[in-house]
Amino acid sequence: MNNIFINLENINLIKQGKKIVNDFSLAISYREKINIFGRNGTGKTSLLKLISGITCPSSGKVTIDENTSIHEDLFYIGHKYGLKNELSVAENIKYTLGFHQRNLEEKYIIDELDLYNIKDKFITKVKYLSHGQKKIVSLVKLSLLKNKIWILDEPFTGLDQNIIDIFIKKIDLHISDGGTVIITSHNPKDKFTNVEL
């Protein structure tokens, strides 16, 4: 199964008079791991926003496969993790699950948190977590939701090697389940399809 679900053709993006993305083309199929890399300010985040449909291109075409629904299949984690400071880790995860209309027993959430060794933070409010722990919680949400397409903006920054290894295993598991992962970083990565911007 190697069908293309999103196709970007000659994308240009101009923001406030500045050209951010210049004549960019990319076809992404399922079971692909894509690493979009480039230096700071080359428009990586803007490109992810284009793929997730938040931004519209100034010119060019974005085609999405008709069997794919952006609203259902995509999950985006940007620089902001989408966590409410006032709520506990459990409440945050349950809100996201509820929003995506998934039902999961609490023990699955705890198991997932245990993988990253933050099981004891289950009822801690997010505002008491460290920066890295917040990121881990957002990754836990990602793997619990099981949306097909993961779009992650610099997922590895701010995490220790141990956590990165666990998360890369999660990514591989997701790919073997037929999903797609699109990440950004500053340098090319092994075992990823690297796209330079």
Place this chain on the structure above:
Amino acid sequence: MMNVFFSIIFKDMRVILNSGTKIFMPIVYLLLILIFFSISIANTTLGGYDKVLPQIIWLACLLVSLLNMEALFKDDFEDGTLEGIVINSHVLEFNVLAKVISYWLFTIIPLVIIGFLVNYLLTSNMAASIVLLISLLLGTLTISLIGSIAASLTLSIKGNNLLLSSIVLPMDIPVLIFGTSSVYNAMSGVDYNSELLFLLLLLILFLIISPFASAMGLKNSLD
């Protein structure tokens, strides 16, 4: 779809209940305005404080809800929850409406109840107080809906409060006029149904327009 609607409302409720200031600050503001107003007009002989009290309560509710309007999408915007809502909503308009309803339920309704109680305690006119309550309920929901349009448009602008208030001002005036005159009529023993009906009409009008306009505004702000 209803599940998503309620999950947003439930999340907002938990956030507000967990942070004390968000629920108490508007009430404190309302009481401050009422107290300062009554001190400042104490020496004028208008024919009694209770004649103007309902109008002052109406005005105070309007001002306090204007002050907080900015917070409607701001928190969700800053922590990234809003991106999730925009990307993963089948019908974004519906979820925007959920945001407005939860803002109204947990920030404005306490104000309205306090306003009703203050009016009843100080004027002991139950009939007029109930008209005040109804007109405030209708009026503040309309104001929240109008505010959501302005809040979504000005979301990505820093120091947006000034712009927000000036967008909202012309649309809030009819609501204020019909709201205050319905209470005035009720106090003078004149028929007030037409004013309340007009408030209801404005509410329905903005209930139709606002979710679409706000959803467009949000998409633009996240761009």
